[in-house]
Amino acid sequence: MKIVVAGGSGFLGRPLVDRLSSGGHDVVVLSRREGAGGSGHARSVSWQPDGTAGPWAREIEGAGAVVNLAGEGIADRRWTTARKQALEQSRMLSTRSLVEAIVRSTHTPPVLVNGSGVGYYGDTADQVVTESDPPGRDFLAQLCVAWEAEARKAESTGCRVSLIRSGLVLARDGGALKKMLPPFLMFVGGPIASGRQFMPWIHRDDWVSLVTRLIEDARISGPFNATAPNPVTNRDFSKALGRALHRPSVFPVPRFALSVLVGELADVGLVTGQRAVPERATGMGFVFQYATIEAAMSAIFGSPRLTPS
Secondary structure, three states: OEEEEEOOOOOOHHHHHHHHHHOOOEEEEEEOOOOOOOOOOOEEEEOOOOOOOOHHHHHOOOOOEEEEOOOOOOOOOOOOHHHHHHHHHHHHHHHHHHHHHHHHOOOOOOEEEEEEEHHHHOOOOOOEEOOOOOOOOOHHHHHHHHHHHHHHHHHHHOOEEEEEEEOEEEOOOOHHHHHHHHHHHOOOOOOEOOOOOEEOEEEHHHHHHHHHHHHHOOOOOEEEEEOOOOOEEHHHHHHHHHHHHOOOOOOOEOHHHHHHHHOHHHHHHHOOOOEEOOHHHHHOOOOOOOOOHHHHHHHHOOOOOOOOO
């Protein structure tokens, strides 16, 4: 099957592309960088996601699935007004471009799997939230709402749309976990602020498996929380990370310091959280290879020798 992956050269896209390629699929990576495909047999196609369907749109014709992971990194920079606009535009325009290509295609792709995040729910404190819960009202929640609404426009063509609301995706070579490592490796790691905020997380291998299932199972659509079944507080996450690294986890990062460093991102993305659980994934029989944070950390940090990078 031909599968088109927008944003297939990133932290999540690369392993997904490799899994799909190794499974015998013909994978096409849409990237703004030339030659940025996965390490398998994927083919890279340049695109400029400006809200319209450009020459790259011919790749949508005959595709068995489209996956959209395009968008600027949420936590890559401080949230200035310009940065928030870039976060919005990178998601809206890329999704709009893909939907336009789907609408124009002679043979509609059967499924669009579109990125989103558990930030959709806003700050839920210790309340358990599932896919049936309403969205929050902060910037990140409303960004997810708008992003999902843009993707759902493809449903008018008969295309099945699945929305992957990802939690904190864990892998050693990138994402948020890589940014957390230096202070722990230097023996000064610890929880963020109170440490009581929940962190919905998922091992990257499980994330890839879930997305693959959403592509292949024609019976399912709508939102899915891509989170492990056992969310933990930031304090417990820090303890698990410290144990895996054989380092202490007793040096908290004060809230005021985060606010000075990253501004609004601290309030929305770091000192608040969601106790999100994957009700729909478990309901359809999806089995998580790493259901506990201890199992995930053990798998990620199996090597006994660790050095700062």
